[in-house]
Amino acid sequence: WLRARPLYLGRALLLLSVTLILVAPAIVQWKSEFRLFYTPIYDWFQYIPLQVGETVHANILAGALIQLSAIALALALPPVQNKVKAVHQAQRQSPDAADEPHRQRFLRIKVHRVDRLQRWVAGIVAVFLMTLLILTQSRGAYLALAVVLLVLFMLRWPRLRLLLPLLVLATAIAVYGYGPAATFELLGSDNTFGGANWRTSVWHAAGQAIHDFPYTGIGIGNFRTVLPTLYPHPALEMDSANHAHNLAMQLSLDLGLPGLLAYYLFVVTLIWRAIQRLRQRTFVPAPQPIAPNGNTRQRQKAIVRMARRHTENWALTAGALAAVVGIQVHGLLDAVTWGTKLAFLPWLCFALIQLSAPPRAETATPDGDYGESAP
Template sequence: MTSRSHHRSHKKTIWTRLAWFEPFWLLFMAPSILLPGRFWEAWLQPYLVMALFLFWPIRRLAYRQVSVATPLNGWIAMLAAWLPITLWISILPEQSWVAVGYLGLGIAAFFALINWPTARQRPYLLAWLLLAIGFGLSLLGPALMDISAGSRMFRIPQLDARLGLLSAALGEAVNPNVFAGALVLISPFGAALALEPRWTRQWIWPLGAGLLSLFALLSLVITQSRGAYVAVIIGLLVLVVLRWRRLVWALPFVIIGVGVFAYRLGPAAILDQLSSDTSLAGLSGRMEIWTRAGWAIQDFSLTGVGHGLFNPVVSTLYPFFVLPTDIPHAHNLLLQVGVDMGLVGVTAYLGLILTVFYIVGKTLRRAAQHRQQAEDRAQAERHVLTWTLAAGVTAAMTSMLVHGLVDAVTWGTKLTFIPWLFYTLAALLYLGPRRRIRKRRRSRAERGIDDSEMNALMIADVHEVPMVETAE
């Protein structure tokens, strides 16, 4: 009996150690998913997408469950379950598999990280990963951008000469709006860590986060995306109100001032300018796109037209009168999800977003209460960090939704995985770090489990007994 228990615990330790490498497996697979056809033949794309989930059975063997439970799991499962339908309906499966790969990478990253013991115990590591991604985009993005077409607010010859220098050499170009869609998430998030520095005793970390946020903001200006400008301003306003609650009383005056300003300039003129960017000029162009997207959702309400097929389907079935035929997406986040996946996909995605706001709201309230009840400075700093990260996620999600009113660059693009990292951080903060020590009827000596094996079991299972900051 003792040898059998010893054998089972040894097998569990092996699977647990193997499951720990899942995030690194996704990191290895990411280039093949984000650059389809660059490293492998195009016909291998479906197999590469399915390989993202290779560690799921390993995780089941290691933790005795596929995933820890979170409030987001149901909506994500609904979204993932509908993907085969969008592939079945697709008239261009090769193109749909590319778009599904972008979404699949985000889903796989979510479940890999919320089940990763290191991320569960240290969610701030994910925060620094997001800031590192933002720094990389801010550094390399302008050299990969092509803003030669469309409406532009300003021209700086010295700057224009440096834009897109790497795109020809690498064979990859970043649309400025896609670039802006990522930065509207990163910039408010970094600002949150800078505006509330009490989460650490070392001033260098808030300063570094603030500088990274400022760098992202400067890079955002280069994109000349008006919608992104408005989105990041609103996200920062939300962050400031969360940080200094008394400023909420100033919001009515701000709203009145903005209303008077808009009335004097003319609402139509303002909307027309805000709807312009480097790929599409004016509100009228977007209205034409939104109308076609609505028709597509009406005609394909259950299934959608197929993942990633807005351009070939919409431009063929609902031709544009004024715009060119190479419009890549619906220029509205929810409309784009509806065109791709029908009303089922919109319901799942909207439920996911609303649940993210719900859990970060609960995390904010819980962290604020625990900070007041902290017994020592270290404990208070931990609760302040939780609050700060949750506030950053709230501001980032707000910016994404505002930008999503006039663009859809966080869905079906190479940077689709970035919002999923924010969903992951929201879930990690809500769950809190946990470890499991199961109550056993027999002692470890009776079961033949030594101290090293017991430690392995404790590290392996981080799913049940709360330590701090757990959900109510």
């Protein structure tokens, strides 16, 4: 059922985004030290009367906001296609097909009020999500958001890829000028533990555990129990040392290197599937023979409906792909998308790629309904 309606999952994620926007000020542990900036809004959050039993760390919220922002932004961007070519078997065989009026060979994809409303709502939600993400002051999330925006804009406007070498060069020059060590200190520091040296100490201990238990790992949820015992270090005694602060390392600790390999084979397969889907930017209907008593207008409406669905699926795939890339970038400095309260979100992004990239090609049936045929 959901395979035929992947947009419903996208709308459910938008609804979840609105819920997070409303409850986040009251349930999030906002950072109080080592801030990049200060604003009075943090003090205002303290006066919210809502009391809940559990709270969520700002870094965990940031990991979720990266994914939700990607989906919302993808749904808010202009559609990739606003007209579709109505190709029929008779038109291809007719020598006078080139002389037909332009309006008969191209059908405009009508934008309904629901589509406009959805785009506006998604845009507003995306703005609030990114504002909330900025307030988390998660350095890794900032980096991931920049990559998400870059991926989405290059997918929607492919000519922007020409600027990618200049952007990479400018980034390299900026890092070199600021200093690699200073850049890592800026990105790796956090309010929960201070400087980036703490993070490297945790990585060193995690690397030792991976070396000692390469095939089985230490077991899911055993970081706090095993590492301080086998590899004692002051950094591991802190309350914030509850995971490896690196997604690949955390997967290796929980599942072993075979589990890490299986996870990334799964992710790479989904990314490749999404790229294959996104290459089909425009919907081209299969040629259909025109019966003597065929309802051409009804068939044209069916083609337009399929083109609208193709555009929606393209946007969902682009958003899910950007979200998956953002997860991996954020995973360089944190592991909050695995084993936390909001760790189910990446799997919904994986599901979006699978749902919005159907394995069979769609065609229009003469009665104006959707049909599917093998490629």
